Amino acid sequence: MTAVTKNNTQHFIDLFEKLKERSSRLRNESLKERKKRLKDFGEFLLKKREAIADALYADFKKPKTESDLSELYPVLTEIRHTLAHLDEWAAPQKIDAPLTYLGTRAEIRYEPKGVCLIIAPWNFPINLSLGPLISCLAAGNTAVIKPSEMTPHTSRLIAELANEFFDESLVKVIEGDRYISEQLLRLPFDHIFFTGSPAIGKIVMKAAAENLTSVTLELGGKSPVIIDASANIADAARRIAFGKFLNNGQTCIAPDYVLIEESVQQKFTHELKSEICKIFGEDGTVNQSSPNYGRIVNHNHFDRLSRILQNAIDHGANVELSGEINRDTNFFHPVILSNVDADSQVMQEEIFGPILPLVPFKTIDQVTRIINDKPKPLALYIFTNQKSVSEKILTETSAGTACINDAVLQFTHPNLPFGGVNHSGIGKAHGK
Numbered sequence: 001m002t003a004v005t006k007n008n009t010q011h012f013i014d015l016f017e018k019l020k021e022r023s024s025r026l027r028n029e030s031l032k033e034r035k036k037r038l039k040d041f042g043e044f045l046l047k048k049r050e051a052i053a054d055a056l057y058a059d060f061k062k063p064k065t066e067s068d069l070s071e072l073y074p075v076l077t078e079i080r081h082t083l084a085h086l087d088e089w090a091a092p093q094k095i096d097a098p099l100t101y102l103g104t105r106a107e108i109r110y111e112p113k114g115v116c117l118i119i120a121p122w123n124f125p126i127n128l129s130l131g132p133l134i135s136c137l138a139a140g141n142t143a144v145i146k147p148s149e150m151t152p153h154t155s156r157l158i159a160e161l162a163n164e165f166f167d168e169s170l171v172k173v174i175e176g177d178r179y180i181s182e183q184l185l186r187l188p189f190d191h192i193f194f195t196g197s198p199a200i201g202k203i204v205m206k207a208a209a210e211n212l213t214s215v216t217l218e219l220g221g222k223s224p225v226i227i228d229a230s231a232n233i234a235d236a237a238r239r240i241a242f243g244k245f246l247n248n249g250q251t252c253i254a255p256d257y258v259l260i261e262e263s264v265q266q267k268f269t270h271e272l273k274s275e276i277c278k279i280f281g282e283d284g285t286v287n288q289s290s291p292n293y294g295r296i297v298n299h300n301h302f303d304r305l306s307r308i309l310q311n312a313i314d315h316g317a318n319v320e321l322s323g324e325i326n327r328d329t330n331f332f333h334p335v336i337l338s339n340v341d342a343d344s345q346v347m348q349e350e351i352f353g354p355i356l357p358l359v360p361f362k363t364i365d366q367v368t369r370i371i372n373d374k375p376k377p378l379a380l381y382i383f384t385n386q387k388s389v390s391e392k393i394l395t396e397t398s399a400g401t402a403c404i405n406d407a408v409l410q411f412t413h414p415n416l417p418f419g420g421v422n423h424s425g426i427g428k429a430h431g432k
Contacts, residue, residue, distance in 0.1 A: 058153040112140035114190030122148035216427035223379040231383040237271035243407030249354035315341035375423035
């Protein structure tokens with residue numbers, strides 16, 4: 001791998017030109033060749049399963065089953081889905097001509113964009129770097145991947161995998177910090193795919209505007225859960241426990257806070273506590289020896305979570321569930337809060353960790369008002385057995401994705417586009 005420094009701009013220019021020249025040649029490549037590359041890459045990744053799990057464990061003790069489920073499996077699914085549909089997606093689309101154009105023929109042709117930049121986050125580093133790469137390669141593009149420096153073991157592995165499988169004129173991984181990202185963003189890429197926070201998304205979009213580069217921004221936000229009295233409370237608790245505390249809550253579509261009908265709050269709290277210990281614990285408790293529970297990525301995020309938790313308590317929140325936390329090992333026990341102040345940090349900032357506030361409501365109008373007072377979220381979850389309730393919420397609010405009587409499942413659905421709205425993202429990913 002070529003070493004790069006803050007001032008090594010010529011290296012990036014030379015690399016970009018190499019990728020650009022290859023992208024021009026790829027325009028004449030057959031779909032058969034693209035599909036073979038994707039198929040071979042999927043088989044290659046499967047052989048690297050142990051190395052992937054080891055790297056993720058080294059970065060934040062991600063359990064092996066979770067690594068398979070949330071990192072490797074989605075990428076392999078994306079490959080299989082693409083192989084099954086690429087011929088259809090890439091085929092020219094015939095367009096009917098109106099009477100005034102009688103005698104003409106029209107069609108829409110799909111073409112590669114060219115050289116793409118994928119800036120990946122740290123929370124699902126394999127999934128969110130290689131997933132976009134599959135779409136990039138399927139469409140006949142070349143790519144630069146900039147993985148996050150916050151997961152150094154996985155970042156290094158991604159670079160090693162790319163170097164082993166791809167020619168660097170097709171796919172190149174550049175490791176480094178934000179200064180490397182800044183240098184890359186100065187180049188005239190044909191498309192930028194960024195996953196991260198809204199704050200950094202604004203910086204990426206501003207940089208892209210300098211070259212009029214198109215963008216896909218997968219951002220985040222405070223994704224709400226709504227539970228009414230008609231819901232299956234035990235089932236809701238099980239699905240929310242998994243969706244929220246998977247990856248220690250460090251998931252962009254994780255349930256951020258729960259709006260729950262007053263009459264079932266106590267029952268839900270009891271069921272949720274039980275499910276958390278069942279899914280992530282060992283012998284009925286979650287502790288540092290629990291094999292199914294990950295860690296916060298680093299001390300900075302650990303300290304941020306500690307601050308917003310203390311701020312919530314200072315504002316009068318009740319702690320319904322808590323336990324051991326250890327900054328030395330970045331272990332942060334799942335936390336459930338009730339009686340949270342609407343102005344506390346836990347209700348104003350995206351939590352991105354294992355803290356879940358419960359907010360009671362009496363009417364669905366209260367629910368829609370609370371959601372609409374915040375920026376549009378990336379995900380919205382509704383647990384109800386009343387279709388009129390789910391339809392009212394879906395109609396009167398806006399979110400990038402929505403799921404009824406389940407959580408986080410929509411991300412892995414191969415036929416659904418995934419993306420946000422305004423503050424939570426621009427553009428869609430996955431599949432066609």
